[in-house]
Amino acid sequence: MYYCQVMPTVRIGPYKVPIKFVAKVQVDGEPAFGSYCDDPHTIEIERSLKERPEQLCNIVLHECLEAIDAIYAVGLQHSQIEVLSTALTETLRGSKYLRERLAS
Numbered sequence: 670m671y672y673c674q675v676m677p678t679v680r681i682g683p684y685k686v687p688i689k690f691v692a693k694v695q696v697d698g699e700p701a702f703g704s705y706c707d708d709p710h711t712i713e714i715e716r717s718l719k720e721r722p723e724q725l726c727n728i729v730l731h732e733c734l735e736a737i738d739a740i741y742a743v744g745l746q747h748s749q750i751e752v753l754s755t756a757l758t759e760t761l762r763g764s765k766y767l768r769e770r771l772a773s
C-alpha cells in the first residue's frame with residue numbers, strides 16, 4: 670500500500686523547519702529526546718514520543734525554542750529553554766482560549 674506522509678514543519682522566522690522522527694537522537698554523543706540542527710535547519714525527535722503526545726509537545730517546543738534562540742540570536746541559557754518549554758506547554762494545555770485562536 671502506498672501513502673504519502675507529509676513531514677511536519679514549524680515556521681521560525683523566515684524558515685520552514687522540518688521535524689524528522691527518528692529512532693534515536695543524540696546530542697553531543699549522549700542520548701536525547703530531541704535535537705535542533707542549525708545547518709540545515711532541522712529538528713529531530715525520537716520516534717517513540719509519538720506515543721506520549723504531551724511529552725512530545727514539550728520536546729518539540731523545547732527544540733523550537735532552541736531554534737528561535739539560534740535564528741534570532743537571543744542568547745538564552747539552556748536552563749532557561751528548559752523552563753520556558755515546560756511553562757509554554759503548561760500554558761497552552763490550560764488555555765483553551767489560546768488554542769482555539771491559534772488553530773483557526
Ligand SMILES: [Zn+2]
Pocket residue numbers: 731735747750
Ligand atoms: Zn535542549
